[in-house]
Amino acid sequence: MQAKVIAHSNIALAKYWGKLDSERNLTAVPSLSLTLDALRTTTHVQFDESLASDELVLDGRPSAGRPRERVTRLLDRVRELAGMQTRARVTTANDFPTAAGLASSASGFAALALAATRAAGLPLDLGGVSALARASSASAARSLFGGFAALRAGAEQAERVAPGEHFPLVMLVALTATGPKDVGSTDGMQHTSRTSPYYPAWVEHAPRLFEQAHGAVLERDLPRLGEAMEQSTLMMHASMLAAAPGLLYWVPASLRVIHEVRALRARGTAAYFTMDAGPHVKVLTAPADAERVERALLDCDGVERVVRCQAGPDAREVQG
Ligand code: DP6
Numbered sequence: 001m002q003a004k005v006i007a008h009s010n011i012a013l014a015k016y017w018g019k020l021d022s023e024r025n026l027t028a029v030p031s032l033s034l035t036l037d038a039l040r041t042t043t044h045v046q047f048d049e050s051l052a053s054d055e056l057v058l059d060g061r062p063s064a065g066r067p068r069e070r071v072t073r074l075l076d077r078v079r080e081l082a083g084m085q086t087r088a089r090v091t092t093a094n095d096f097p098t099a100a101g102l103a104s105s106a107s108g109f110a111a112l113a114l115a116a117t118r119a120a121g122l123p124l125d126l127g128g129v130s131a132l133a134r135a136s137s138a139s140a141a142r143s144l145f146g147g148f149a150a151l152r153a154g155a156e157q158a159e160r161v162a163p164g165e166h167f168p169l170v171m172l173v174a175l176t177a178t179g180p181k182d183v184g185s186t187d188g189m190q191h192t193s194r195t196s197p198y199y200p201a202w203v204e205h206a207p208r209l210f211e212q213a214h215g216a217v218l219e220r221d222l223p224r225l226g227e228a229m230e231q232s233t234l235m236m237h238a239s240m241l242a243a244a245p246g247l248l249y250w251v252p253a254s255l256r257v258i259h260e261v262r263a264l265r266a267r268g269t270a271a272y273f274t275m276d277a278g279p280h281v282k283v284l285t286a287p288a289d290a291e292r293v294e295r296a297l298l299d300c301d302g303v304e305r306v307v308r309c310q311a312g313p314d315a316r317e318v319q320g
Contacts (some may be wrong), residue, residue, distance in 0.1 A: 006042050126144045
């Protein structure tokens, strides 16, 4: 009745922002991501007859409130599928700052969905586990798959697009500030869809950028992929900025990194930026240029650390 799992976070190359159905957590736009080796969540789930309620220990600290409610909601679905009532003890740890726009919910719910189904003895394949993770956090659906993964608009589960070896890339995560973000993704996208006049335009144009990114991954075309990723990022953030009140995740250092990436490109280095619901900037580049780009990012005022990532593997069960 227990299982331990490692799942890797992912960064969207074509962004998801907005829901078609918030009850079922189905996405309004298609998204495409790269799963990252260096950002990992390890989660242990143990179903235990002696527990009166589910317990959550997050990064070494007992956790209640909303994080535990979201965990219980996923466990309830697993219990329903397995026909059992037993409560569980969940111990989870990230090797990167939680809730700082580094997609901890992606690897977190992917790891939880896989660990809980394995601990309950449910014979779901990765696609089935992806559907379970998606109901809790849509970006988590993509983290079950290593390499490149896609989640289509309205889809139940993510799909594998290509393994990481198909198109070796480096994602440099420039950490500009740590600490919890102001508005989480779930609330941020609901606020955007309710109040931003640019939200319908985002939903209309996102599929074209997804198709461009998808084709560019299959054809191993970094400039085409990078252009789609930057446009997807800027269009998504434009929709947030136009909400009322506007959602602004950028800090001065984020802008400095973006300008540096454009300056690198003007000098002939293929480097492209993306941002999520937080101040950090992630920069996509070729392995041969990674060293140079990393040095340039570290020189930007306000960048505290750069985490160098390559494509990561599927979520998987581990011993212990
Ligand atoms: C900006 O998957 O965290 O990182 O489904 O409400 O849990 P919920 O949202 P979440 O949103 C991620 C948004 C994003 C872009 C992306 O990862 O595609």
